[in-house]
Amino acid sequence: xxxxxxxxxxxxxxxxxxxxxxxxxxxxxxxxxxxxxxxxxxxxxxxxxxxxxxxxxxxxxxxxxxxxxxxxxxxxxxxxxxxxxxxxxxxxxxxxxxxxxxxxxxxxxxxxxxxxxxxxxxxxxxxxxxxxxxxxxxxxxxxxxxxxxxxxxxxxxxxxxxxxxxxxxxxxxxxxxxxxxxxxxxxxxxxxxxxxxxxxxxxxxxxxxxxxxxxxxxxxxxxxxxxxxxxxxxxxxxxxxxxxxxxxxxxxxxxxxxxxxxxxxxxxxxxxxxxxxxxxxxxxxxxxxxxxxxxxxxxxxxxxxxxxxxxxxxxxxxxxxxxxxxxxxxxxxxxxxxxxxxxxxxxxxxxxxxxxxxxxxxxxxxxxxxxxxxxxxxxxxxxxxxxxxxxxxxxxxxxxxxxxxxxxxxxxxxxxxxxxxxxxxxxxxxxxxxxxxxxxxxxxxxxxxxxxxxx
Amino acid sequence: xxxxxxxxxxxxxxxxxxxxxxxxxxxxxxxxxxxxxxxxxxxxxxxxxxxxxxxxxxxxxxxxxxxxxxxxxxxxxxxxxxxxxxxxxxxxxxxxxxxxxxxxxxxxxxxxxxxxxxxxxxxxxxxxxxxxxxxxxxxxxxxxxxxxxxxxxxxxxxxxxxxxxxxxxxxxxxxxxxxxxxxxxxxxxxxxxxxxxxxxxxxxxxxxxxxxxxxxxxxxxxxxxxxxxxxxxxxxxxxxxxxxxxxxxxxxxxxxxxxxxxxxxxxxxxxxxxxxxxxxxxxxxxxxxxxxxxxxxxxxxxxxxxxxxxxxxxxxxxxxxxxxxxxxxxxxxxxxxxxxxxxxxxxxxxxxxxxxxxxxxxxxxxxxxxxxx
Numbered sequence: 001x002x003x004x005x006x007x008x009x010x011x012x013x014x015x016x017x018x019x020x021x022x023x024x025x026x027x028x029x030x031x032x033x034x035x036x037x038x039x040x041x042x043x044x045x046x047x048x049x050x051x052x053x054x055x056x057x058x059x060x061x062x063x064x065x066x067x068x069x070x071x072x073x074x075x076x077x078x079x080x081x082x083x084x085x086x087x088x089x090x091x092x093x094x095x096x097x098x099x100x101x102x103x104x105x106x107x108x109x110x111x112x113x114x115x116x117x118x119x120x121x122x123x124x125x126x127x128x129x130x131x132x133x134x135x136x137x138x139x140x141x142x143x144x145x146x147x148x149x150x151x152x153x154x155x156x157x158x159x160x161x162x163x164x165x166x167x168x169x170x171x172x173x174x175x176x177x178x179x180x181x182x183x184x185x186x187x188x189x190x191x192x193x194x195x196x197x198x199x200x201x202x203x204x205x206x207x208x209x210x211x212x213x214x215x216x217x218x219x220x221x222x223x224x225x226x227x228x229x230x231x232x233x234x235x236x237x238x239x240x241x242x243x244x245x246x247x248x249x250x251x252x253x254x255x256x257x258x259x260x261x262x263x264x265x266x267x268x269x270x271x272x273x274x275x276x277x278x279x280x281x282x283x284x285x286x287x288x289x290x291x292x293x294x295x296x297x298x299x300x301x302x303x304x305x306x307x308x309x310x311x312x313x314x315x316x317x318x319x320x321x322x323x324x325x326x327x328x329x330x331x332x333x334x335x336x337x338x339x340x341x342x343x344x345x346x347x348x349x350x351x352x353x354x355x356x357x358x359x360x361x362x363x364x365x366x367x368x369x370x371x372x373x374x375x376x377x378x379x380x381x382x383x384x385x386x387x388x389x390x391x392x393x394x395x396x397x398x399x400x401x402x403x404x405x406x407x408x409x410x411x412x413x414x415x416x417x418x419x420x421x422x423x424x425x426x427x428x429x430x431x432x433x434x435x436x437x438x439x440x441x442x443x444x445x446x447x448x449x450x451x452x453x454x455x
Numbered sequence: 456x457x458x459x460x461x462x463x464x465x466x467x468x469x470x471x472x473x474x475x476x477x478x479x480x481x482x483x484x485x486x487x488x489x490x491x492x493x494x495x496x497x498x499x500x501x502x503x504x505x506x507x508x509x510x511x512x513x514x515x516x517x518x519x520x521x522x523x524x525x526x527x528x529x530x531x532x533x534x535x536x537x538x539x540x541x542x543x544x545x546x547x548x549x550x551x552x553x554x555x556x557x558x559x560x561x562x563x564x565x566x567x568x569x570x571x572x573x574x575x576x577x578x579x580x581x582x583x584x585x586x587x588x589x590x591x592x593x594x595x596x597x598x599x600x601x602x603x604x605x606x607x608x609x610x611x612x613x614x615x616x617x618x619x620x621x622x623x624x625x626x627x628x629x630x631x632x633x634x635x636x637x638x639x640x641x642x643x644x645x646x647x648x649x650x651x652x653x654x655x656x657x658x659x660x661x662x663x664x665x666x667x668x669x670x671x672x673x674x675x676x677x678x679x680x681x682x683x684x685x686x687x688x689x690x691x692x693x694x695x696x697x698x699x700x701x702x703x704x705x706x707x708x709x710x711x712x713x714x715x716x717x718x719x720x721x722x723x724x725x726x727x728x729x730x731x732x733x734x735x736x737x738x739x740x741x742x743x744x745x746x747x748x749x750x751x752x753x754x755x756x757x758x759x760x761x762x763x764x765x766x767x768x769x770x771x772x773x774x775x776x777x778x779x780x781x782x783x784x785x786x787x788x789x790x791x792x793x794x795x796x797x798x799x800x801x802x803x804x805x806x807x808x809x810x811x812x813x814x815x816x817x818x819x820x821x822x823x824x825x826x827x828x
Contacts, residue, residue, distance in 0.1 A: 190756070191817055194665035196492055197665065197666075206491060253827060255826055255828050356805065356806050361700075371692075371698050373698055419806045424814060427814075
């Protein structure tokens, strides 16, 4: 009975009306940051280095059809950058955010080598934004079309973003609760002592207690920050910690735009008044006044059914967000070692893993054999990623097998001698060197040929 | 809510107090007093002043001698001056083994290694260059028609015996080509050496941070790249057929003289160990090297002794190579198994260097300075 009332309260809460201002700030700042991060990617020459130059690319399971379109890759980045800008200014918002989501996600799918949690974060966030009416205020769309202007919307439109951020932070925090991170202060004990470019802080970077402080502080931050942000009394403190935490990690590690993305995204927790205050500066610049919008105007879908449809989409994707990071439980072994179910789970800056994989091509009949020079086929970045991740190793082995078959080699078998070191441990053999990798498939089944992590 | 914050902060407080006071268990030696990090600047300074620059200087002297022996050979072209020239070629070639690692700064910019020691050389192209007299040694297409490999061919392989070689080299065209490639070696090194002395040294030492473009990361990557590609594969693996499945004995270093391939290999091996250990070239003093860096980090974190494993592995690789013939070409053709065994020992060190050492020193083996997360 009590539960029914709670559910009812929850239902009426998420459907009660709230001001759109937080969503608008997010739309504008997200668009601007995305624009700059695309330009930055281009400026660093990474489009060429990471996508255009390598002749082979690693694919996500089921996404083999996503190919690097040669020099058209630059076109993809143009589409992505421009749509980010039009999202920011709210011009043809629906088209823009869909284009942004598709182009950004396509770019990420082109090569698994470049997988980063924060790129995945951006893909998911932009997917969510597709279904939210973030363009009904402070936008060109709203200026051009008075019909869509609106200041209020059902609360779930904002809540869905808060829940998503909560999932990200809490999973990131939970992932830190492991022996290496908490008890050994690894990998921070390896990473921090080399971070000597920061004044004052650098003095403490080799201090063991600082490594523990950072490890524990990071875990507590990730687990608790959402709660600080949720309650108005602790929100300012919480946001202060957000800024400190992300700027500090940005200073210590090369994680690109991620700190700024999070600093902007967490603004969603602030009240509409706060956001209106922020936006008043923008409005002043553009001399735009809030006019002719009645206080009660609420975003009205032309077809009420689509509201339900959107809710269904968003809440089922949040449900997936909760399920996906748990899939590692289905696999035996240490997830840090096997990386089965490692990605898409907010395991951020969590381990130091180094590997080496030496591939042997064998003629199964004659026994004639030779080794492969990886730099003939892979960029150094691809080789680095490949050598520690079993699915990369299988994909690459198959690629090599096909390559040498096409060269006229007979009875091609592919073996790998590989070693991986995790969080400062002595390197250990990684993949069973006696398994012909041509006989195994890269799929979601447990990869039995990963050698055990424990001695 | 206050309760939650209270709990969090009490937790942090307890943790800090605990970590500052405990003196046993896994968390030992905890103190907020700053502990100095490993001094990368001192490492770079030792490498620059005691290892790298003295090596380039020594190589420079050997090139001077090569040049003057070449002049003697020009003025008095006979078998004995040929032998003297060959001798100075060998000395310069041995000195080269000490600087080949350092593909950084000006050396990288002008492709010093590619223009100095690409082998096997293209003898047909060398013949073409000489007979046409029309060649541009600055072009990458001429990597394999110059340098020590070309000299090996010209001084040892171009005729059927010493007298025949002298006769062939007596021609104006041959003399001109021989002179051009010796002068080019000298000029390239002069440029690199001067840059190290008057410009790059300070830049190298000052760039003591930890980004992928910092000196330590860069030179350690260069070192590993050299070890894997030019030393392990170039001198042993490729000619022994590790990457082709069949022996390619003509791909050994200096195949025309033949008898020096092992000596060149061992000289390079010594230069690798001395760089790693930070041993001064002139002084012989054991300065700061990667060994010290590893020991520093290992002891601090109770890691296994990677340094010792690397040194032991190299000792066993050297042991294997003791049995090899002075002439790797003969060795490969007659008993390639020994060559492959040496390769395997060198290979085992690759894992220790590229996986274990890089991990512990937090050096990224990645030349693309991309984002992480």
